[in-house]
Amino acid sequence: MVEISPTSSYYSNSVSDNKKGNEGGVLAQQDFLTLLTTQLRNQDPLSPMENAEFLGQMAQFSTVEGIDRVNATLGQMSAAANNNSSHIAMAANLLGHSVLVPGNTARPDAEGNIHGAVELPSRASDVVVTYSNVETGETLHSQSHGIQSQGLFGFTWDNVPDSIVENRDKVRITVTAKTDEGNLMLDPSVYAKVTSAIGGPSSPNIVLQVEDYGALDTLEVTAFR
Structure with missing residues (x-):
């Protein structure tokens, strides 16, 4: 610890200023240098500070500062690990489920339904939603949903024919909305199955592999079933 004569008015003022600048009472590097300079100015000229004592005080402060930096780094690593664990848990829960992705082709889920928005x-x-054969373009089913408000609108085709469900055939989806501006062709999103998850130490995020649509970061998931 730095020892300074309590009779020094400069010392008293410096300590007062330091307490104001550091409400927690912890000396920062600038505070240490200020106090050390005060000590040097007020030392006994007949018995000056030894070099070893001076270096010892410098080493002590450097050690404390180094410990603070290590603690801060460990705190950041711990937060990153917790964040990574939460992404892994989320990815594990999504395996086998379906996530909403932009696209116009979908397959029946385990219940034999096709969902989208x-x-x-x-x-x-x-709002008219039409389902057609991907290869031939043949219309398989069409739904008229009537009046709908602005915003996200979800749709479902249940009771999909068994032949499509058994083979999990891909179905193309088109959406047309009748508005005051005329008929609008809209780009839908569909629910697609999560088949696997990929992650690693180089990335804090988990990447999902989605059937027919490839990689999708967990941070991009907005809805799932």
Whole structure:
């Protein structure tokens, strides 16, 4: 510890200023240098500070400062580890489920249904969702959902034919909205199955592998079933 004569008014003022600048009472590097300079100015000229004592005080402060930096680094590592663990848990929970991805092709889920959603830019007097064969373009099913408000609109085709469900055939989806501006062709999003998850120490995030759509970062997941 730095020892300074209590009779020094400069010392008293410096300590007072340091307490104001550091409410926690912890000396920072600038505070240490200020106090050390005060000590040197007020030392007994007949018995000056020994070099060993001076170096010892410098080493002591450097050690304390180094410990603080190590603690801060460990805190950051711990936070990163916790964050990574939460992403792994999320990815594990999503395996076998379906996530919402932008796209116009979908497959039946385990219950034999096809789900999706579309963002309506304005109120629509009718929203028509059409399902067709990906290869031939043949219309398989069509739904008229009537009046819908602006915003995200979800749709479902249940009772998909057994032949499509058994083979998990891909179905193309088109969405048309009738608005005051006319008929609008909209880009839908569909629910697609999560088949696996990939992660590693070089990245804090977990990447999902989604059937038919490839890689998707967990941070990009907005909805799942």
